[in-house]
Amino acid sequence: MATSNPAFSQSAAFNATASAQQLEELYNSPSASSAETDRMTVEDTIRKTAASFGILLVGAVVGWWVPGLWIVGAIAGLVLAFVNIFRNRKKLPSAGLTLAYAAAEGLFVGGISKFYEAFAGGVVVQAVLATIVVVGVTLALFATGKIRASARATKVFLAAMIGYLVFSLVNLVLIWTGAVNDPWGLRGSFEIFGIPLGVVIGVLVVIMCAYSLVLDFDMIQQGVKNRAPRAYGWAGAFGIMVTVVWLYLELLRIFAIARN
DSSP states (O other): OOOOOHHHHHHHHHHHHSOHHHHHHHHHSOOOOHHHHTBOOHHHHHHHHHHHHHHHHHHHHHHHHSTTHHHHHHHHHHHHHHHHHHHHHHSOOOHHHHHHHHHHHHHHHHHHHHHHHHHSTTHHHHHHHHHHHHHHHHHHHHHTTSOOOOHHHHHHHHHHHHHHHHHHHHHHHHHHHTSSOSTTTHHHHOEETTEEHHHHHHHHHHHHHHHHHHHHHHHHHHHHHTTOBTTHHHHHHHHHHHHHHHHHHHHHHHHHHHHO
């Protein structure tokens, strides 16, 4: 027995009532923008990310030239990071909070970069170039489908993150208490086949940062696919900022330890 197809019936009704001129106008009209649909798009997320990094760079210049501001930036950035993380889980992401985080993090990055540059001249340029390369390669591999986020890889990533945080806290305590005399703590006092432990761990952390970028890109892709509200573009921008800053700081430390 024949059954009716609602989709086919609607299409037939539309074709029967629409004139050729109307069809041509529909075909030639531009696609709706994210502002018109209020839905998340890749293009809009890129614009939000670019604006965030623009604010971050301005903050970095200020932090480089104004002594002491990096401390304010570090504290404010940490607080705003947690505020953004918890807000993005329960409410729509906020443009103001995301840009405020970018400004605070910029102050911190600028000040800490000047410190590293004074300690080992040239490392800032090296770290910036290396960061661009890692981000570019990761984005290219993700765009071509060479790498993808998976449940198993994410579990390994989270376990590695916990291990790295524990190591960093222990290393910091050893430095503060004077148990290790090296300024880098365990990172500089131990070697593996003549390579400082900090460089070995740093390379592993760079790989972790690259996978974190994959998770950020995947989140944006899924948000666009599921037609998430446009405001979630700020969540994508925030996630990429956090990962790129982490990557840059780790590369700074790797080059400084290697130089030492």
